[in-house]
Amino acid sequence: MEAVFAVVVLLFVLLMVLGAYATVKVVGAAKRSADRHITQARRTVEDHTLKVKSLVAPGAAGEVAQLRLKLRTSMRATQDTLQAAAAEDESIKESLALFERLSAHGHELDAELRRLEGEPDRATLAERLPGLRERTERITQSADSLRWAARDRARRFAEDDLESLSTQIGMEAGALRHWTTEEPPAGGQPAGGQTASGSGQVASGSGTGRSAAGSRPAAAPWPEAPAQSPTAGQTWPEEPAKAQEPEPERQRPAIAPSAPRPTYPWEKKRRPESTT
Secondary structure, three states: OHHHHHHHHHHHHHHHHHHHHHHHHHHHHHHHHHHHHHHHHHHHHHHHHHHHHHHHOOHHHHHHHHHHHHHHHHHHHHHHHHHHHHOOOOOHHHHHHHHHHHHHHHHHHHHHHHHHHOOOOHHHHHHHHHHHHHHHHHHHHHHHHHHHHHHHHHHHHHHHHHHHHHHHHHHHHHHHOHHHOOOOOHHHOOHHHHHHHHHHHHHHHHHHHHHHHHHOOOOOOOOOOOOOOOOOOOOOOOOOOOOOOOOOOOOOOOOOOOOOOOOOOOOOOOOOOOOO
């Protein structure tokens, strides 16, 4: 009884542990999903705010917002492209590591531009604006270079694969249409020409034979066959062979017996021939 109770308690504890583990996993996944959606929503709001500031804010403040929007757009597009390509191509992981180092400079510049958006001293902001513009151009150019290189690599692989596939399909299509690849006749002449030339040769040969036959003496005629009856050439279908019973052997009389023919009791008496 104690063993059964211990087993029940152990199963209960095990189910509780499994339930707690599943609950933690579900809560963690929900939290990550919520954080991701919140981050995406915050990013969308910031992008729209920067677009509005770049169009509405005058002077240096509007240009700072425009630089920040350009930096964020370029870095985000490069990150998405490299992460998608790294899942299929191992060589992109090196480029992804370089982009991580570039992202550190990009985040630093973005934070500095965010602080300068609320700068009240417009003169100081205008003095620092050329340096900020140059840094933004260098970072965005590097990011664009990595992004377009990864896209060109993927497009090149796709073109090579498509070219190889087209070649294989062409070979397979030719193999399926094997009846269209017939070899030309020997001598390079069509069959009709051969027939025509052959018939010409036959005709010339027959003409030569007739002329030769006219010049040679006529052969001696063969003796005529003996006359046959009108029904000699006609044949009737043969009857199927019938099984014949063996007949008892009889001793035939000689044509000109020298002695009187002996008679036997089993022989029938010969009838005299009638003279009528």
